[in-house]
Amino acid sequence: MAPTLTSNGLRSARWFGTDDLSGLIHRSALRAGGLGAPLDGRPVVGICNSWSELVNCNVHFRGLAAAAKRGVLQAGGVPLEFPTISLGEQLMKPTAMLFRNLMAMDVEECLRGYPIDSVVLIGGCDKTVPAQLMGATSAGVPAIAITGGPAQAAWFRGRELGVGTDLWRYLDDFRSGRMSRDELGDLEAALGPSYGHCNEMGTALTMTALVEALGMSLPGTATIPAVDSRRAAAAEATGARAVALAREGTTPSDILTTDAFDNAITLLMALGGSTNAVIHLLALAGRAGVELTLDRFTEIARRTPVLANVRPSGEHLGEQLHHAGGVPALLRELAPLLVDAPTVSGGTLFEGFRDAPEPDGDVIATRSRPLRATGAIVGLRGSLAPDGAIIKVSAATDALLKHRGPAVVFEDIQDLAARIDDPQLDVHADSVLVLKRAGPKGAPGMPEWGALPIPKKLLEQGVTDMVRISDARMSGTAFGTVVLHVAPESAAGGPLAIVRDGDPIALDVAAGTIDLDVPAAEIARRLSEYELPAPAYRRGYGALHHAHVLQANEGCDFDFLRRAAGEAPSSEPTGMLTGWIGGW
Secondary structure (H helix, E strand, O other): OOOOOOOOOOOOHHHHOOOOHHHHHHHHHHHHOOOOOOOOOOOEEEEEEOOOOOOHHHOOHHHHHHHHHHHHHHOOOEEEEEEOOOOOOOOOOOOHHHHHHHHHHHHHHHHHHOOOOEEEEEEOOOOHHHHHHHHHHHHOOOEEEEEOOEOOOEEEOOEEEOOOHHHHHHHHHHHOOOOOHHHHHHHHHHOOOOOOEOOOOOHHHHHHHHHHHHOOEOOOOOOOOOOOHHHHHHHHHHHHHHHHHHHHOOOHHHHOOHHHHHHHHHHHHHHOOOOHHHHHHHHHHHHHOOOOOHHHHHHHHOOOOEOEOEOOOOOEOHHHHHHOOHHHHHHHHHHHHOOOOEOOOOOEHHHHOOOOOOOOOOOEOOOOOOOEOOOOEEEEEEOOEEEEEEEEHHHOOHHHOEEEEEEEEEOOHHHHHHHOOOOOOOOOOOOEEEEOOOOOOOOOOOOOOOOOOOOHHHHOOOOOOOEEEEOOOOOOOOOOOEEEEEEOOHHHOOHHHHOOOOOEEEEEOOOOEEEEOOOHHHHHHHHHHOOOOOOOOOOHHHHHHHHHEOOHHHOOOEOOOOOOOOOOOOOOOOOOOOOOOOOO
């Protein structure tokens, strides 16, 4: 008799556990790939690898995949690796964010269509991590994440550098004439000393930390440096745990509860983390069937101190955060603000940080002496953003958090590039820079264009920050008094579309408002006359994106991918047949 897979409740038994032609074909497919021993009830663990030579954050993932496979084998499972598309913000145009949902679909359909009992998600660069979680959550297959880790610090002029925050400052020096082209070349040569994701509190490091707070990775694994051997050991332990998850049947929806999202948002605020995490958490909540709005982020921000002294909100880098105790140390200090919740480790969130060190008072502050008392990222609403916008207060200039000034409007990124350094540009330190058509539909894909550059003539006068507003995102490594994610976006007919040069704009972060300070009747009149721009794409994925992408306040997911109220995820492939024609 052909070797069969005893089910033990395993999903893969529907492929391999029948003594008929279908089971024979499926088992022989594995043997053709080199599997000699029978499965005999062992869980099949998918190794979802986003490795790519186009994404420097992910180039070491072959080693992590090999380590995860060792863990699976040691725990009695069968590891089967599969690739998905890989997203990297540094090289991908117009933005990796345009393709986050495509990657999530890739992950989801691979998990649903193949005989996988659980999956190890290997991601690094910022969009890959939420894309994998979104896909796994929708597929309803047990999942656990291992992330790539922060890169080594660059060194330039005797100082440790991050790959973003310091770069933006040096570029301003170059634009204002304080740095030569030769010096800029030296900076370029020094900037990328190793593989791994951004080592400041950019989106990548933020998201890997939040995965741990959500309960979707093993405790203490988020901040291990990419080049540290302990990251491979963590991948091995992750593979072993994936085998147990397959047998237990714990799915992402069992972990991603309302409490889990509150915990993640609390950590986001304490980290002074990336504004992009707001969009990703909103999208993931939509996949998990959890109601989450911008208002919840503001509520949690108002009660949560900033504790992580990491750039751009602080001084240090991801490696120092790891040596100070990493995410477990932060969670331990935040414990009174958290809810104990289950995690993929098999224990609870609180059990995972029980032995973490106390804050060192430098890299990790205490709640009694925080870097900032409250409000790392807060939501804004008003006549300019009826459905919301956000601002990263921890990286802004306090003096600009209540500001009223005249708009200097750029109709799109090309207009900005053409005029921002024009000596004749009518702009002053109290002006409000406004960029349109940079949102999910307008750009398209909502690139990281939101941290508009300070006009050159103002840089030369010593101006280092201004209020800037757009429907774009900004890099988590960026800083400044920047209002982002304005919804509805201009290309969808939001009020941002009808702002004109000289219109007064009023920002009041304490009140949570952002207003176009012109009469409501005038706003209504302008909106009635506004014509929506033509889509950037007429075919392919770009056209699909334009037709179905939601606005920033709903996470920029596709409308047809969010879970409907009361709907349960299903891992069962549509039309799966058994018997004589099964699998053909």
